[in-house]
Amino acid sequence: MREICIAHSPDADDLFMYYAIVFGWVDTPCAFKNIALDIQTLNALALQKFYAVSAISFGVYPLIAQDYALLRTGLSFGKGYGPKLIKKKDKILKKHFKVALSGEHTTNALLFRLKYPQARIIYKNFLDIETAVLSGEVDAGVLIHESILNFDASLSVEAHLWDIWLDLTKKELPLPLGGMAISRSIPLIQAIAIEESLTKAVKIATTQKQILSKMLLDRHLVRVNSKDLETYLNLYANTDSISLNQTQLRGIEKLFELGYEGGFYPHKIDPLDCLIPSEYKQVRYN
Structure with missing residues (x-):
């Protein structure tokens, strides 16, 4: 597999979820390089199909669904809080x-x-x-x-x-804020491997939170102090960020429904149809 660029924001939650890879704690299926840009720039570049793997706002996804699949990891949801x-x-x-x-x-x-x-x-x-x-x-x-x-x-x-x-x-569903998308041009078995590596990175980050947070702070990679970093990560980079669950999926579905009914999206899409079919790996190698 060729080198893959992983685009993410420079915000503390994205850095936290990705940097286990930068620090060499996670094996990857190919060489990864990363770039950090603000989220609206990433949204705009996703509309141009610029990066193979990118953090995005869930709000933009229905506009790029033909070109990108949703990843199940690297998730930021609000639960009783948000912007x-x-x-x-x-x-x-x-x-x-x-x-x-x-x-x-x-x-x-x-x-x-x-x-x-x-x-x-x-x-x-x-x-x-x-x-x-x-x-x-x-x-x-x-x-x-x-x-x-x-x-x-x-x-x-x-x-x-x-x-x-x-x-x-009219329901208490988690608020979908940000996630990750992967280009549909990447072969499926490779896309599955990339998703697995990113999932491992988020899982390791959450289990080694204190060590990773200190490394980010010591290298001046985040904009906040240690107290605010802990607060922020508790909100947006936690165990709910590791892998998409059914309640989160219903939140995404509701967001897309609201956007469609409000005239912001040309089509109503089901997020379940937009995920990588990870079961393909088991079928192929069995």
Whole structure:
């Protein structure tokens, strides 16, 4: 198999889930190289079929389903938490308020647009959203990733996207935020091997959390301190990140359904049909 590029975000959860491979703790079926880019850039590049394996927002997947399969590992879900819509404490948001979002194809943008269809949206790198709110460039902004942990004391939370998710779904399903996708151009048996290696990396990371976290901190690979790193990993890189379960699958299905009914996707897709048929390996070698 040729060298495979694994694209992921530079956020603490993605680094944590992948770096067991960088540190040589996991055997891989071929040479892996990795690149870190912000999630909206990865979403946009996935639309161009740029990387063979890439982290993506679940919100973009129905637009790339013909070219990419979903992997069962490297998952980030919200369970009682998620991105936050913030504003200045004394600000009253009107119907057409101006808001900064982290990217057109992110999951948080999909949910926001379903909840606030009349808001005026601009897109910014997620690291610049808090500043845009503080400066008055926008009335509000949706914070994601590590930004949800700490923000300026003059700001307050207008809405939690977890609550918006519950309001839209009428069910308490995990909120699908980010996952991994693999190009359908990769031969199936090789795709299965790649998924197995990435799954091992996430599993080892979670079982060796303290050691791996210290290595990331010592090498200045993450943007947060040790306390915030532990908090963030407990939220988004945990045992639920190792392998997709049925409850998570229902959450993804509901997200795709909401996007289709809202007119954001041309077709309604079943995520179960988008997974790699891992049983093929057993059939082929038996």
